Structures are given as structure tokens and as C-alpha cells.
Amino acid sequence: MTSLHIHVGLWTLLLLAFVISLILHRAGKPKGQKILHMVARLLYLLVLVSGLHLLGYVYHFQGVSPLIKGASGILVLIAMEMVLVRMEKGKSTAFGWIILIIALALVFYFGYAILGVK
Known part of the structure; x- marks a missing residue:
């Protein structure tokens, strides 16, 4: 499995944890929501490390587009x-939602349209 597949798998899990955490909060289940929030925090770190690895290994920390995507x-x-x-x-x-939507759109745009899947 390549570094890219690991990174994509981790952020997919992160998005799922984030959405399920939102659902649990709206359903009035604070214990489950708090557990998934902690799982999301662990996934933040793993996504960050795998992303930095890709930025260094694939792009050697060079070029504007990879750095914009990383930021x-x-x-x-x-x-x-x-x-x-x-929310808690x-x-x-x-x-937060405005920033999240704009930043997520930039990540997908730079990740798939500009840099392409490597």
C-alpha cells in the first residue's frame, strides 16, 4: 500500500468520525460524541503526519501548489x-463551517485537479 493510499484512508476515516460525531451530538448522545471526538483528534495527528510525509517524499517540500494544499x-x-x-x-x-468548506474545497481542488493522483 502506498503512502497516498494510507493518507486517503486516514482522512476518509477522519471525515467519517467527524460526521458521526456531529450526528451523535445532534442525537443527544454526549458520551459517544466525546469518544468519537477523541478518535478524530488521533486521526488529525495521523493525517498530519502522513500528509507531511507525502509533501516531503513526493514533492520534496518544493513548489507552490503542494505547499498550498498542505496549508x-x-x-x-x-x-x-x-x-x-x-458545538460542544x-x-x-x-x-468554522465557512473555513472548513473553503479549505476542503481547496484541498480537493489542489489534490486532484492541480497535482493529480500520484
């Missing part, structure tokens, strides 16, 4: 955490 990816992780934490505290999540 956008970090912004996705930050926005996900912001949405989950603010009962605060507005609108800003």
Missing part, C-alpha cells in the same frame, strides 16, 4: 476541531 489541509483540521469544540460548548459554529 489548506492543516486549515481543514483546525476548522474541524473548531466546529466540534464550539453550545456556541456558534458558522465561522
Whole structure:
């Protein structure tokens, strides 16, 4: 299995953990939501490490496009955490959602349209 497949698998699991955590919160199941939030935090780290590995191994930390994609990816992780934490505290999540949607669109655009699958 290549580094790219590992990275894609990890962020897929992260997106699932994020969505299920949102669903559990709306269903009023705080214990399950908190557990999945902690799983998401572990996945943030794994996605970050695998992404940095790809950035170094495949692109050698060179070029503007890979660096923009990497920065956008970090912004996705930050926005996900912001949405989950603010949701748990009962605060507005609108800003987090806006950042998440924009950053996620940039990641997919740079990852698939600009850089292509390697």
C-alpha cells in the first residue's frame, strides 16, 4: 500500500468520525460524541503526519501548489476541531463551517485537479 493510499484512508476515516460525531451530538448522545471526538483528534495527528510525509517524499517540500494544499489541509483540521469544540460548548459554529468548506474545497481542488493522483 502506498503512502497516498494510507493518507486517503486516514482522512476518509477522519471525515467519517467527524460526521458521526456531529450526528451523535445532534442525537443527544454526549458520551459517544466525546469518544468519537477523541478518535478524530488521533486521526488529525495521523493525517498530519502522513500528509507531511507525502509533501516531503513526493514533492520534496518544493513548489507552490503542494505547499498550498498542505496549508489548506492543516486549515481543514483546525476548522474541524473548531466546529466540534464550539458545538460542544453550545456556541456558534458558522465561522468554522465557512473555513472548513473553503479549505476542503481547496484541498480537493489542489489534490486532484492541480497535482493529480500520484
